[in-house]
Amino acid sequence: xxxxxxxxxxxxxERLAALSDGIFAVAMTLLVLDLRVPVITISHRMIQExxxxxxxxxxxxxxxxxxxxxxxxxxxxxxxxxxxNYFKKSDRYLTWIHLSFLLAxxxxxxxxxxxxxxxxxxxxxxxxxxNIVLLGIIISFGWRYARRARLLKEExxxxxxxxxQRHIVIAQSLYAFGVLLCIINTYVSMCFIMxxxxxxxxxxxxxxxxSL
Amino acid sequence: xxxxxxxxxxxxxERLAALSDGIFAVAMTLLVLDLRVPVITISHRMIQExxxxxxxxxxxxxxxxxxxxxxxxxxxxxxxxxxxNYFKKSDRYLTWIHLSFLLAxxxxxxxxxxxxxxxxxxxxxxxxxxNIVLLGIIISFGWRYARRARLLKEExxxxxxxxxQRHIVIAQSLYAFGVLLCIINTYVSMCFIMxxxxxxxxxxxxxxxxSL
Amino acid sequence: xxxxxxxxxxxxxERLAALSDGIFAVAMTLLVLDLRVPVITISHRMIQExxxxxxxxxxxxxxxxxxxxxxxxxxxxxxxxxxxNYFKKSDRYLTWIHLSFLLAxxxxxxxxxxxxxxxxxxxxxxxxxxNIVLLGIIISFGWRYARRARLLKEExxxxxxxxxQRHIVIAQSLYAFGVLLCIINTYVSMCFIMxxxxxxxxxxxxxxxxSL
Amino acid sequence: xxxxxxxxxxxxxERLAALSDGIFAVAMTLLVLDLRVPVITISHRMIQExxxxxxxxxxxxxxxxxxxxxxxxxxxxxxxxxxxNYFKKSDRYLTWIHLSFLLAxxxxxxxxxxxxxxxxxxxxxxxxxxNIVLLGIIISFGWRYARRARLLKEExxxxxxxxxQRHIVIAQSLYAFGVLLCIINTYVSMCFIMxxxxxxxxxxxxxxxxSL
Numbered sequence: 001x002x003x004x005x006x007x008x009x010x011x012x013x014e015r016l017a018a019l020s021d022g023i024f025a026v027a028m029t030l031l032v033l034d035l036r037v038p039v040i041t042i043s044h045r046m047i048q049e050x051x052x053x054x055x056x057x058x059x060x061x062x063x064x065x066x067x068x069x070x071x072x073x074x075x076x077x078x079x080x081x082x083x084x085n086y087f088k089k090s091d092r093y094l095t096w097i098h099l100s101f102l103l104a105x106x107x108x109x110x111x112x113x114x115x116x117x118x119x120x121x122x123x124x125x126x127x128x129x130x131n132i133v134l135l136g137i138i139i140s141f142g143w144r145y146a147r148r149a150r151l152l153k154e155e156x157x158x159x160x161x162x163x164x165q166r167h168i169v170i171a172q173s174l175y176a177f178g179v180l181l182c183i184i185n186t187y188v189s190m191c192f193i194m195x196x197x198x199x200x201x202x203x204x205x206x207x208x209x210x211s212l
Numbered sequence: 213x214x215x216x217x218x219x220x221x222x223x224x225x226e227r228l229a230a231l232s233d234g235i236f237a238v239a240m241t242l243l244v245l246d247l248r249v250p251v252i253t254i255s256h257r258m259i260q261e262x263x264x265x266x267x268x269x270x271x272x273x274x275x276x277x278x279x280x281x282x283x284x285x286x287x288x289x290x291x292x293x294x295x296x297n298y299f300k301k302s303d304r305y306l307t308w309i310h311l312s313f314l315l316a317x318x319x320x321x322x323x324x325x326x327x328x329x330x331x332x333x334x335x336x337x338x339x340x341x342x343n344i345v346l347l348g349i350i351i352s353f354g355w356r357y358a359r360r361a362r363l364l365k366e367e368x369x370x371x372x373x374x375x376x377q378r379h380i381v382i383a384q385s386l387y388a389f390g391v392l393l394c395i396i397n398t399y400v401s402m403c404f405i406m407x408x409x410x411x412x413x414x415x416x417x418x419x420x421x422x423s424l
Numbered sequence: 425x426x427x428x429x430x431x432x433x434x435x436x437x438e439r440l441a442a443l444s445d446g447i448f449a450v451a452m453t454l455l456v457l458d459l460r461v462p463v464i465t466i467s468h469r470m471i472q473e474x475x476x477x478x479x480x481x482x483x484x485x486x487x488x489x490x491x492x493x494x495x496x497x498x499x500x501x502x503x504x505x506x507x508x509n510y511f512k513k514s515d516r517y518l519t520w521i522h523l524s525f526l527l528a529x530x531x532x533x534x535x536x537x538x539x540x541x542x543x544x545x546x547x548x549x550x551x552x553x554x555n556i557v558l559l560g561i562i563i564s565f566g567w568r569y570a571r572r573a574r575l576l577k578e579e580x581x582x583x584x585x586x587x588x589q590r591h592i593v594i595a596q597s598l599y600a601f602g603v604l605l606c607i608i609n610t611y612v613s614m615c616f617i618m619x620x621x622x623x624x625x626x627x628x629x630x631x632x633x634x635s636l
Numbered sequence: 637x638x639x640x641x642x643x644x645x646x647x648x649x650e651r652l653a654a655l656s657d658g659i660f661a662v663a664m665t666l667l668v669l670d671l672r673v674p675v676i677t678i679s680h681r682m683i684q685e686x687x688x689x690x691x692x693x694x695x696x697x698x699x700x701x702x703x704x705x706x707x708x709x710x711x712x713x714x715x716x717x718x719x720x721n722y723f724k725k726s727d728r729y730l731t732w733i734h735l736s737f738l739l740a741x742x743x744x745x746x747x748x749x750x751x752x753x754x755x756x757x758x759x760x761x762x763x764x765x766x767n768i769v770l771l772g773i774i775i776s777f778g779w780r781y782a783r784r785a786r787l788l789k790e791e792x793x794x795x796x797x798x799x800x801q802r803h804i805v806i807a808q809s810l811y812a813f814g815v816l817l818c819i820i821n822t823y824v825s826m827c828f829i830m831x832x833x834x835x836x837x838x839x840x841x842x843x844x845x846x847s848l
Binding site for chain 3: 837
């Protein structure tokens with residue numbers, strides 16, 4: 001027998017979506033705090049155009065983790081939105097699965113900052129990747145729990161469900177392969193991951209046909 | 213006789229929910245700012261994988277207050293949402309009770325930062341606990357005021373009301389007991405509090421049967 | 425003749441409310457960043473409970489501007505919400521009046537930080553007060569413009585309109601008087617202003633009867 | 637043949653609007669972090685009113701980029717809102733076009749901080765301008781894509797569509813001209829750009845008649 005408090009707590013899908021949008025919005029905007037305005041210290045003369053230009057060029061590589069994280073958050077925002085759209089209602093457990101998901105979202109500015117600060121170190125990339133893995137596992141678990149607890153809308157046929165799970169597994173496999181590429185170096189990994197992400201984001205025709 | 217301004221001010225439950233979701237979202241994301249990217253200073257050679265790994269391991273204990281605060285905010289977000297769902301309307305006083313509640317929510321990043329910085333000191337834990345007590349008192353007061361002012365929906369029977377109050381008292385008693393455990397040390401306290409919180413969050417079967 | 429772009433731009437009251445809730449939420453949470461976790465520097469021994477307690481006591485006065493600003497933002501959030509509830513629609517000008525209002529809201533963390541840093545200096549208090557004056561002027565202007573442009577709902581009778589304007593004038597006069605009290609010192613000013621604010625927030629009986 | 641995942645992903649205009657409002661809200665409030673509370677260091681005597689006044693006067697020019705950025709974000713918020721109001725539905729591609737738009741929005745606090753720090757350097761102004769160009773290009777592309785993909789409401793006649801595109805081109809031309817004025821100096825550029833923005837924001841009569 002479930003108690004009343006548990007039955008009613010956390011059933012509002014709408015407020016869960018609102019909290020999620022808020023957390024994604026803050027996390028996406030906080031990413032930019034890693035793009036710090038360069039501090040130029042020149043003692044013997046005034047700072048000139050060329051000095052700032054040099055400083056901005058040196059800032060260049062930091063843009064890579066920033067873009068990658070924005071893409072990552074965008075992809076998972078679309079993914080979570082898709083999931084929430086498919087629920088006919090929520091329950092306490094599903095709410096907490098999504099709160100865990102949001103916890104992983106709030107970790108993203110940290111992982112990004114770490115990668116931006118130590119962009120050539122593999123450990124930084126692995127930490128970043130673990131963040132993506134965490135997001136993937138929780139969102140996949142959300143689907144599975146919702147099906148078991150019969151919270152999904154009727155329109156979610158077994159085919160759609162299987163397609164979603166396959167989608168997540170393929171994406172995560174590609175990310176894992178990308179991280180392995182850091183054997184060469186971390187920039188190769190990041191570029192590969194971003195290509196995979198861009199592919200998922202805009203989903204060009206050839207991809208749609210063969211795998212999903 | 214109540215004046216018109218007072219009658220209409222602050223009656224929109226919807227915007228109160230939106231403000232709350234926003235404040236919870238920002239507070240939950242700001243927590244991560246305490247997980248600062250480690251600054252490694254090595255002068256005589258390049259920073260290596262092992263250096264970053266060591267720095268991350270040293271960061272380890274800081275994750276505890278972070279997780280605990282995310283759990284705390286998650287629990288009180290679900291609690292407040294439950295409360296707002298039960299109101300048939302709001303009034304000026306209820307709006308301000310909830311604004312006080314949100315004030316306590318915005319204090320959470322400060323309490324968490326304090327605990328992360330002085331994790332072994334009992335004073336830091338007590339300040340953190342006072343923050344949780346404040347949240348509990350205000351949310352409990354919100355229920356009581358709403359009943360007295362007849363703002364609750366019909367479906368809130370005396371049993372449900374009593375269950376909610378009992379729920380808050382039990383939780384707060386367990387938190388207080390957890391803080392007392394800092395006689396041993398603060399880590400024991402934090403682990404106990406997190407176990408209580410996880411229990412409230414996912415509410416396993418044995419708990420639901422005996423106390424709620 | 426108004427062009428089409430102007431006619432349709434910025435008419436959505438709903439998104440204006442959402443943006444406002446977001447900005448209020450972020451501003452209210454950023455206030456806490458002025459309550460900085462104290463950094464204790466003791467070189468010759470470990471930091472002890474007593475050291476942190478001393479540091480927290482010294483932090484004490486900083487809580488005053490923080491509380492005052494939360495109250496201020498709460499009051500103006502309720503005030504803006506009341507105003508938006510009374511509009512039957514918006515237009516480009518009203519949207520920009522409210523965007524100016526939100527600009528003044530985003531300045532609040534700066535004014536609060538200034539006051540917290542230089543709490544005994546009158547200039548800091550005057551800057552803070554100018555921020556409140558700005559909020560008051562814009563919200564009052566919003567009412568006047570909306571009436572002139574016939575954007576108010578039918579239910580806003582001339583009496584209600586007059587009551588609102590009187591409400592704003594009385595509040596602003598009391599704030600101005602409070603600032604004048606800084607002739608004694610800034611703490612007296614802050615306490616007086618907070619008493620006025622608490623009065624407006626919870627609106628006790630005697631006040632409602634004689635002035636509104 | 638489009639797969640199911642792509643068909644349903646990212647169709648919710650409502651959550652896209654909520655995410656946008658959140659990101660605009662955070663970005664608009666983060667701008668103020670560049671208006672840093674002045675740190676006054678005087679060793680031999682107490683800090684006095686005059687010292688703070690001097691520090692505030694010196695902070696003066698920093699208010700210019702802050703105001704300009706708030707105006708910029710306000711204008712593009714109204715612009716995006718107008719666009720979303722005109723969509724009858726969204727699709728995956730439109731969602732990603734708007735996510736790119738939001739990426740450019742989150743860059744604004746960086747561009748503003750850069751301009752505030754190096755207010756006399758043309759490079760800083762050019763970077764700022766590139767941010768505005770990016771916002772303009774993406775919002776224009778959003779209109780074009782939505783028309784091609786037949787996502788616009790019926791009420792968007794070819795005339796309205798053309799007016800919108802003209803609106804963006806005129807605005808961007810004026811901004812570009814403003815940046816060219818930095819041949820004189822950057823303050824002239826900023827003042828010109830702000831005049832253009834104020835004009836677009838409040839759209840005085842003479843402008844509406846001749847160009848839109």
